[in-house]
Amino acid sequence: MRCHRWWSRQLCRRAVREREAREIHYGYIGRTGAYLSDVGLERMAHRQQRTLAAIRGACAVSPDGEQIDMQAIYAASIANPHNRRMELIVRTKGIADWAQREGYVGYAVAVTAPGRMHRCRTVGEGDTRRLIENDRWDGSTPRDTQRYLCKHWQHFRAQAKKHGYTVVGLRTVEPHKDGTPHWHLVLFVRPQHVRDALRRLRNNFLAVDGAERGARKRRVVCKRIKGGADAAVAYALAYISKNINGEGIELDLESGLPAADGAQRATLWARIWGIRQFQTFGAPRITVWRELRRVRDEALQVVREFMAHADPAIAQAAAGIAAGNLTPCATVATAAMRAGRADVLDTLTRLRDVHLAGLVSDPAATLGESWIAANEGQFRRFIYAQVAAPVGLLKTERQNAYGETIPAVVGVVSAAGHEVITREEGWSIRWGARAEKKGLGSAFAAQPRRGDAQRCPLGPVAITVTGVGNHYDNRQRGVEQFSREMCRDMALRRRPKTPIYSFYPSGEFR
Secondary structure, three states: OOOHHHHHHHHHHHHHHHHHHHHHHHOOEOOOEOOOOHHHHHHHHHHHHHHHHHHHOOEEEOOOOOEEEHHHHHHHOOOOHHHHHHHHHHHHHHHHHHHHHOOOEEEEEEEOOOHHHOOEEEEOOHHHOEEEEOOOOOOOOHHHHHHHHHHHHHHHHHHHHHOOOOOEEEEEEEEOOOOOEEEEEEEEEOHHHHHHHHHHHHHHHOOOOOOOOOHHHHOEEEEEOOOHHHHHHHHHHHHHHHOOOOOOOOEEOOOOEEHHHHHHHHHHHHHHHOOOOEEEEOOOOHHHHHHHHHOOOHHHHHHHHHHOOOOHHHHHHHHHHHOOOOHHHHHHHHHHHHHOOHHHHHHHHHHHHHHHOOOOOOHHHHOOHHHHHHHHOOHHHHHHHHHHOOOEEEEEEEEOOOOOEEEEEEEEEOOOOOEEEOOOOOOEEEOOHHHHHOOOOHHHOOEOOOOOOOOOOOOOOOOOOEOOOOOOOHHHHOHHHOOHHHHHHHHHOOOOOOOOOOEOOOOEEO
């Protein structure tokens, strides 16, 4: 109850969402800006810039003093939009290939919420399309609408499982122009279950307000994907790019903006409301895939190169290291010492250090087909491998900043019980370290989410930065001053108390 950082995060998140909700209430979103308000866009874009600036000035430090620039870590992680897009494409392609090989049928499904959850509604066709006020709007926020969609989706999947079949595919969440979320699914199901699955899907999402005008025509739209796996991937790719970075697309048809601008707004909209944009279903856990891709065999490759060395003594020692036996290396080292072979001793010392560090291992032998598939980026092969010999997550317990014991992923464990560590303990992040080296001072420093003193394994980078010199310094002002009423006041300070619509005879407001 006394952690100022926790309260600061919660109150700031609440203030931003309250403000966006008020913008929706007044009808500004969709008319002055697509998906989110211009004020929300400016705030979140500025926050993103501060985060990137802090990453450029930070470095990760190992227990033995090794330093890695955080910018390099960011560029190699899924926090990088390009990497995130490519991973989603690989996963979708693998699922589609697997489904096609297993005889599944693909459908493109679009799911929309009931009309009462939409702040605006669209009238007209083509160039005459325009947004008008929805008199039936019940005050739902995008987060409320997403909860509604998730609830009925869970009911559908539970019913499908109860009747003996599963559905596989990818779910994409994107906003309408007024900020209301809707779903696009690439759904695969076996031919004998298609009729039952589509019927249950429609019944679940039409259970509420299913008799309203246009509900059966627009609320759940299912179309057969013709053309096999490639056509399914092409359908999903458009929505993946549209909601990440706009790569490969020229125009966002929903908002009328350039694809890059529309993707930025869609991404920031999802961050404000805490909505997960992409999720696969019916496929193996992506966390296992990511952990397996962290396992590397470079040290083993180096040892294998020494096994082909021209000097028989070094080749013999390397063969022993590859087999996990240090005795041949010690025997050859003793002989080289007596013979005064300093060059051989130097090579053997490096081989011994690699062995003692635990870097020499054969992931293909310990983790099997799952590692081979993940290392080569073949998700279809990974699905089959996980079914045959599943690889799980290796977890340990550690304390967080609040003294709570929580599980933490440290590696993977094979079906045979072989454990491989993928995350070294003791790494920490030094914020502003690079800026201090350049003599730029502490103004470029940033603070991590859980405190500088907390040491935790490095994983995918997702960092929230608290800027130095913020005009609203919660630590100085005191948490007790940030009441619910003040948050609401912060959210509404730049808007009038009553709507300022300009109504036209057609019912359109601008």
